[in-house]
Amino acid sequence: MFGLWNKIFLIKPTCVLLHVRSASRLQPNSLASMQLLSTPHTYGRLSAKSSTFESCMYQRDIHTSSYLCKKKAKREKNVKKKSASQDDEFEAEDFPQSVDELVDMDALQSLFTATISDLQQEFASQLALRTSLTSFNHLPLELDNGKSVNLQYLAQVSMKNPRQVHVNLSSNPQYLPKVRDALQSSSFNVNPRIEGTSIFIETPRVTREHREKLVKSAKRLGDEHKNRIRDTQNSKLKVVKSVEKMFSKDAVRKLQDDILKMGKDFNKQIDDAVKQKQTELLKES
Structure with a gap:
């Protein structure tokens, strides 16, 4: 037929x-x-x-395939648009009953405490007067895919002599420029040199100039972690502001003040840690 x-x-x-x-x-x-x-x-x-x-052919729900595709695309677009517009807002059924439920203050304190711990670890690994192999092994590197790994997972780090560090990248030679740039921008105060598939680093002498450079690096690290505190704090304040008209002004203001006070207290801890580290670095042995 x-x-x-x-x-x-x-x-x-x-x-x-x-x-x-x-x-x-x-x-x-x-x-x-x-x-x-x-x-x-x-x-x-x-x-x-x-x-x-x-x-x-008489059928109540007959549709062409193109019509169905258009309906599906429109439905997916509406779902994405709704999700984006409610990024920091609450669904009706999950809406908090009181202003205190808007922000988990215990969880916020844990985030701030973790930031302080990270700063202390970076002080220990990057701001030693005499740079050790451990410091180089823990040097963070950001890969092209956005992930961060330590140098020890890409290279073999060893002491060629008492004043020179050898970084062997024969297994990952494509990362030679990235490792060199990371070393130059670090707080180690070194000038790495590429030879073949290796990088050689002359460890700096402990001079007054070297100490002062480490002091500046301590301040830079402190500022970076204070920015992390501020970003987290602002994200929580944004959540509160998005629904402030649903609660009493006094309750909203109190929650905002509590968030700001907590951020201020942890920023002071960072300032104290930076000051202590700078004093330690400038102290002559």
Whole structure:
């Protein structure tokens, strides 16, 4: 039967127009075969006029595939738009009953405490007067995929002599420029030199100039961690501000003041840690 058809025209979602080369060549069985076009719960009606056959299939929920695709795309777009607009807001069923439920102060304190711990670890690994192999091994490197790894996972670090460090990157030579740049921008105060698949580093002498450079690095690290405190603090304040009209002004103001006070206290801890480290670095042994 299908060899007889020239064209199939979609007149509307519920009507298909079939043109055949010759009505006389259409066999009785072909009429039965055309019922295959109908789906369950679909009622077909065939009428013959000259060489044109029209099949009107009446079905309540018939849609074309392109129409379904457009509906699906529109639905996904609306879902994404709704998700983006409610990034820092609450769903109606999850809306807090009191202003104190907006921000978990214990969790916020834990985040700030972890920031202080990270700063202390960076002081120990990057601001030693006499740079050790451990300091180089723990040098953080950001890869092209956005992940951060320590140097020890990409290279073998060893002492070539008492004044020179050897970084062997023969297994990962593609990271030679990245490792060199990370060493130059670190607080180690070194000038790495690339030779083949290796990097050689002359360890600096403990001079007054070297100490002063480490002091500046301590301040830079402190400022970076204070920025982390501020960013976390601002994100919580943004959540409070987004629903401030739903609660009393006094309750909202108290929560905002508590967040600001906690951030201020931890920033003071950072300032104290930086000052202590700077005093330690400038102290002559």
